[in-house]
Every structure is written in structure tokens, then in C-alpha cells.
Amino acid sequence: MLVINSRPHEPSIAPGTTLLSVIRDQIGLKGAKEACARGECGACTVLVDGIPVMACITLAARVKGEVHTVEGLAEELRDLREAFADFGGFQCGFCTSGQLVRAAALLRAGLPEDRQEAEKTIRYEMSGNICRCTGYNGIVEAVWRTAEKRRSKAVP
Ligand code: FES
Numbered sequence: 447m448l449v450i451n452s453r454p455h456e457p458s459i460a461p462g463t464t465l466l467s468v469i470r471d472q473i474g475l476k477g478a479k480e481a482c483a484r485g486e487c488g489a490c491t492v493l494v495d496g497i498p499v500m501a502c503i504t505l506a507a508r509v510k511g512e513v514h515t516v517e518g519l520a521e522e523l524r525d526l527r528e529a530f531a532d533f534g535g536f537q538c539g540f541c542t543s544g545q546l547v548r549a550a551a552l553l554r555a556g557l558p559e560d561r562q563e564a565e566k567t568i569r570y571e572m573s574g575n576i577c578r579c580t581g582y583n584g585i586v587e588a589v590w591r592t593a594e595k596r597r598s599k600a601v602p
């Protein structure tokens with residue numbers, strides 16, 4: 447059994463079946479994308495027990511934790527999605543689901559309050575998520591602004 451976005455599923459898992467193929471082809475969630483299919487681009491990123499993993503190189507049979515895809519994180523990521531739109535975090539959008547999911551984990555962990563340090567952290571932590579379009583500045587800005595916004599809301 448696989449728990450995906452808080453729902454139990456009983457997919458058919460043959461040897462070699464990847465988590466990505468289960469999510470896309472059996473469950474029908476198309477947010478996680480297949481691009482390189484070899485763990486190099488991050489387009490297929492999902493969370494397993496809160497940890498970002500590349501679903502294209504993760505064997506479904508080995509997944510024991512709860513999986514969250516970009517669809518399951520939609521509400522949590524409302525502010526980040528808006529920031530991506532506001533600050534040019536996407537163009538073609540193919541990498542965006544993976545970027546959002548990776549950033550979700552980063553935002554949960556928290557960023558340094560210093561802007562330069564935060565930028566360094568964002569660029570380092572998200573370096574496994576490749577984008578062919580944006581030049582990354584819009585993505586970094588969107589993640590930073592979201593962290594700032596969340597921080598200001600958390601202050602009583
Ligand atoms: S499609 Fe999975 S890392 Fe590129």
C-alpha cells in the first residue's frame with residue numbers, strides 16, 4: 447500500500463516500477479513530471495515523509511513513508527505559487543512542480559533571516575532542480591519573499 451496525499455492506494459508494483467510511474471500512470475496525478483528520468487533534473491520531485499526525493503529513480507516497492515505530490519501541497523503552497531507568478535518563477539512551467547515541492551521542504555526547514563545567506567541556501571538546496579527558462583533569479587526571489595512573508599506572519 448502507498449499513502450499518497452493522505453489517501454491509501456494499492457497500485458500494481460512490479461520489480462522496477464518507479465514511484466513516478468505509479469503517481470502519474472496509476473494514480474493519475476500529473477504534477478510531477480518526467481524529464482531526464484535519471485535523477486538529474488528534479489522535475490519529478492515529491493516528498494516522502496517530508497524529504498524531497500526524485501520519484502523517477504525511486505523504486506515504488508521501497509517507499510514506506512507517506513508521499514506528497516505538488517497536488518497534495520497545493521494549499522500549503524498557495525503563497526509560494528502566488529510568489530512564483532508575481533516574481534517570474536516560471537516560464538514554460540515544466541520544472542515548476544518540482545521547484546515548488548523542493549521549496550516546500552526548504553520553507554518548512556526555515557531560511558536564514560539574512561538575505562544573502564538565505565539566497566545562498568536557496569541556490570544550494572535547490573541546485574538539483576534544473577530550469578531551462580528562468581535563469582533562476584525569479585525562483586530565488588519567490589522563495590525568499592515567501593519565507594519573509596511567513597516569518598512576518600509568525601511574529602505576534
Ligand atoms: S525526471 Fe526525475 S530527476 Fe529528472
Ligand code: FES
Pocket residue numbers: 535536537538539540541542576577578579580
Ligand atoms: S520554467 Fe521552463 S524549465 Fe523551468
